[in-house]
Amino acid sequence: MTTTQDSTTHDLYPTRSVPETRVFDRQGPVVYGSAEDGPMDAELLKHFDDKGYLVIDQIITKDELAELQAELKRLAENADVKADDRTVVEPKSNEVRSIFEVHKTNEIIKKIANDPRLVRRAEQILGSQVYIHQSRINYKPGFAGKEFSWHSDFESWHAEDGLPEPRALSISILLTDNYSFNGPLMIMPGSHKKYISVPGATPENNYKQSLVMQGAGTPSEETLTEFADTYGIDVLTGKAGDAIIFDSNCMHASNSNVTPFSRSNVFLVYNSVENAAVEPYAAPGRRPEFIASTDFTPAGS
Amino acid sequence: MTTTQDSTTHDLYPTRSVPETRVFDRQGPVVYGSAEDGPMDAELLKHFDDKGYLVIDQIITKDELAELQAELKRLAENADVKADDRTVVEPKSNEVRSIFEVHKTNEIIKKIANDPRLVRRAEQILGSQVYIHQSRINYKPGFAGKEFSWHSDFESWHAEDGLPEPRALSISILLTDNYSFNGPLMIMPGSHKKYISVPGATPENNYKQSLVMQGAGTPSEETLTEFADTYGIDVLTGKAGDAIIFDSNCMHASNSNVTPFSRSNVFLVYNSVENAAVEPYAAPGRRPEFIASTDFTPAGS
Numbered sequence: 007m008t009t010t011q012d013s014t015t016h017d018l019y020p021t022r023s024v025p026e027t028r029v030f031d032r033q034g035p036v037v038y039g040s041a042e043d044g045p046m047d048a049e050l051l052k053h054f055d056d057k058g059y060l061v062i063d064q065i066i067t068k069d070e071l072a073e074l075q076a077e078l079k080r081l082a083e084n085a086d087v088k089a090d091d092r093t094v095v096e097p098k099s100n101e102v103r104s105i106f107e108v109h110k111t112n113e114i115i116k117k118i119a120n121d122p123r124l125v126r127r128a129e130q131i132l133g134s135q136v137y138i139h140q141s142r143i144n145y146k147p148g149f150a151g152k153e154f155s156w157h158s159d160f161e162s163w164h165a166e167d168g169l170p171e172p173r174a175l176s177i178s179i180l181l182t183d184n185y186s187f188n189g190p191l192m193i194m195p196g197s198h199k200k201y202i203s204v205p206g207a208t209p210e211n212n213y214k215q216s217l218v219m220q221g222a223g224t225p226s227e228e229t230l231t232e233f234a235d236t237y238g239i240d241v242l243t244g245k246a247g248d249a250i251i252f253d254s255n256c257m258h259a260s261n262s263n264v265t266p267f268s269r270s271n272v273f274l275v276y277n278s279v280e281n282a283a284v285e286p287y288a289a290p291g292r293r294p295e296f297i298a299s300t301d302f303t304p305a306g307s
Numbered sequence: 308m309t310t311t312q313d314s315t316t317h318d319l320y321p322t323r324s325v326p327e328t329r330v331f332d333r334q335g336p337v338v339y340g341s342a343e344d345g346p347m348d349a350e351l352l353k354h355f356d357d358k359g360y361l362v363i364d365q366i367i368t369k370d371e372l373a374e375l376q377a378e379l380k381r382l383a384e385n386a387d388v389k390a391d392d393r394t395v396v397e398p399k400s401n402e403v404r405s406i407f408e409v410h411k412t413n414e415i416i417k418k419i420a421n422d423p424r425l426v427r428r429a430e431q432i433l434g435s436q437v438y439i440h441q442s443r444i445n446y447k448p449g450f451a452g453k454e455f456s457w458h459s460d461f462e463s464w465h466a467e468d469g470l471p472e473p474r475a476l477s478i479s480i481l482l483t484d485n486y487s488f489n490g491p492l493m494i495m496p497g498s499h500k501k502y503i504s505v506p507g508a509t510p511e512n513n514y515k516q517s518l519v520m521q522g523a524g525t526p527s528e529e530t531l532t533e534f535a536d537t538y539g540i541d542v543l544t545g546k547a548g549d550a551i552i553f554d555s556n557c558m559h560a561s562n563s564n565v566t567p568f569s570r571s572n573v574f575l576v577y578n579s580v581e582n583a584a585v586e587p588y589a590a591p592g593r594r595p596e597f598i599a600s601t602d603f604t605p606a607g608s
Contacts (some may be wrong), residue, residue, distance in 0.1 A: 186487035
């Protein structure tokens with residue numbers, strides 16, 4: 007049920023096919039719902055609006071955590087999974103880094119991805135039913151976990167997947183403790199209210215490279231320095247079982263992990279059904295279905 | 308005035324020319340002096356004894372900080388310095404990473420390296436006069452700063468430079484703010500009381516490679532995991548102008564720095580004159596004088 011983009015539609019967030027970097031205000035709200043619409047109170051929603059992220063303590067039970075951890079271990083050691091096209095391995099160590107589309111291929115992940123604890127929160131922020139645009143399990147192994155440079159997810163999802171607006175968010179369920187020192191998520195709080203339009207064409211099959219190291223769509227060091235000076239950097243630490251919810255347009259990154267403590271999570275991207283993917287705005291072709299879903303069936307339904 | 312090692316001397320810290328990894332207790336004290344012997348009180352000395360490090364707030368004045376920062380900038384941009392054998396550049400970006408022997412080649416560094424604020428503290432901990440075994444300026448540039456894996460400095464200084472015992476310490480004067488997110492020093496607190504004997508011969512001219520990425524003398528992942536589980540990891544943050552003092556046998560490392568905030572310091576290694584370098588204990592030859600000094604003239608004299 008792919009929707010074809012109307013060529014008369016105005017692109018609110020031009021990028022890549024642009025002559026130079028331009029920073030402009032986000033169009034439309036960050037938070038669409040209010041405290042009456044879901045489990046989160048007004049204060050928490052305001053925090054999300056201001057900072058672009060929030061942390062929910064222990065969103066899953068200890069038993070669910072143990073089950074997910076065991077499933078992760080099983081998948082990382084499974085030869086078929088490792089050989090699958092939807093699995094990304096570390097270039098050097100050949101260890102599993104990410105497994106995509108797990109909300110469809112794995113019953114345990116499917117269940118949690120459609121659980122009201124996640125879906126109701128996504129709906130409350132996005133003000134509508136939501137569908138899963140992307141899902142993955144991430145492993146950042148001890149000793150070998152590599153860094154990921156600064157980027158806005160929305161910039162990629164707009165250019166390469168055709169999401170019209172940043173009416174999407176990610177929920178990361180932490181499956182290991184995230185310390186300041188094992189390559190946690192870093193966010194420039196408030197950066198989600200600005201959009202950075204980045205010049206540079208999207209290469210063919212860019213996703214193969216960009217899953218390993220962000221390339222196209224990465225802002226210049228000059229722009230990132232200005233952003234860091236303006237917004238600062240928040241380091242998002244948390245315990246296994248916590249969830250981090252963050253806006254699709256946050257400027258975020260992570261450092262390497264030379265510690266022995268691995269860092270793993272289940273990562274789910276919810277997009278508003280009113281913001282369903284159209285044709286890519288700035289890419290030679292659509293990314294594969296396992297990275298950018300065009301199944302707009304509402305989650306939790 | 309190199310001392311020749313007596314072949315009858317017993318090696319208290321065998322490493323590299325050993326059949327397997329072995330962990331054993333440190334021989335001798337960590338702190339040789341007491342509160343009466345210098346500027347640090349008993350509580351601070353106990354902290355150093357227990358953890359293997361301490362942080363001194365604002366050990367230099369704002370004016371001295373500004374002078375050192377300006378000098379660092381000048382040196383990093385100087386073509387002669389960049390081409391010098393004593394300068395290490397980042398493999399990819401070709402930016403300056405370290406400049407060695409600056410306590411001899413640079414008047415500003417020489418002055419601070421011999422300043423009583425540093426020398427008296429080193430003497431208080433090491434219980435004797437001290438000389439400078441090594442000095443360097445370190446740059447960890449924003450966006451490009453690479454990680455450094457876990458190691459004990461003493462293990463290298465013993466094997467490759469001939470320091471008989473871990474009666475040495477490092478003082479790092481921070482020239483930029485060190486946050487949790489820009490690749491700060493990480494230490495396993497308490498690890499300095501154990502010595503890890505690591506198998507594997509030292510390659511010829513190992514220093515050329517080891518300055519860029521630690522190789523020989525690096526403990527196994529298994530041993531490091533046991534250590535991290537036992538001791539945990541402390542992240543040493545601080546403000547520009549602060550000093551970090553840490554024991555030569557601390558297990559330490561640092562992650563990469565993808566943030567725009569660079570991380571620079573002046574790094575000075577003080578060794579007890581009663582622990583002066585002899586012949587290397589486990590290396591084909593001595594490292595160059597600019598990395599491992601055999602000028603045992605007491606600092607501050």
